[in-house]
Amino acid sequence: STGAVKMQPKAEELKFITKNDGCVHIHPSSVNYQTRHFESPYLVYHEKIKTSRVFIRDCSMVSVYPLVLLGGGQVHMQLLRGHFVISLDDGWISFVAASHRVAELVKELRCELDQLLQDKIRNPSMDLCMCPRGSRIIGMIVKLVTTQ
Numbered sequence: 001s002t003g004a005v006k007m008q009p010k011a012e013e014l015k016f017i018t019k020n021d022g023c024v025h026i027h028p029s030s031v032n033y034q035t036r037h038f039e040s041p042y043l044v045y046h047e048k049i050k051t052s053r054v055f056i057r058d059c060s061m062v063s064v065y066p067l068v069l070l071g072g073g074q075v076h077m078q079l080l081r082g083h084f085v086i087s088l089d090d091g092w093i094s095f096v097a098a099s100h101r102v103a104e105l106v107k108e109l110r111c112e113l114d115q116l117l118q119d120k121i122r123n124p125s126m127d128l129c130m131c132p133r134g135s136r137i138i139g140m141i142v143k144l145v146t147t148q
Contacts (some may be wrong), residue, residue, distance in 0.1 A: 008037055009036060011034050011035075011036065021054050024054045025055050026057075026059060027055035028055075030058070038061045042061070042062050044062050045059035063145075065144050066145055069144075071093070072088075075107050084102075113141065116133070
């Protein structure tokens with residue numbers, strides 16, 4: 001009944017940080033321009049332009065597990081101040097895992113997925129859903145992403 005109420009930022013106030021450009025904003029012509037809250041702090045984008053400032057367009061929010069499993073670069077895990085931290089892109093993207101077991105499982109799942117995709121590239125006719133290993137890996141990824 002009393003006190004301050006936290007307000008969502010205005011669309012033009014919302015900004016994100018990129019590794020190479022620093023602060024970027026969602027372009028006013030983007031579908032997500034009026035989105036004032038994202039469940040995840042990570043966005044992927046297709047186009048970046050610079051006019052009065054750096055803008056991104058064609059962006060989508062991405063949650064942590066798809067980012068770790070499908071993002072580029074190596075996955076690293078380390079213990080920092082009692083927390084297990086998973087990082088990508090030489091530490092540019094990092095987050096705390098729920099436990100050591102979760103961190104190890106996510107890292108191992110990423111390695112398995114990378115190997116599965118390399119097998120598919122070597123053998124394009126391979127049906128990933130029909131081979132037992134591929135089916136298990138894909139099933140685990142679907143379960144992880146849909147239940148997070």
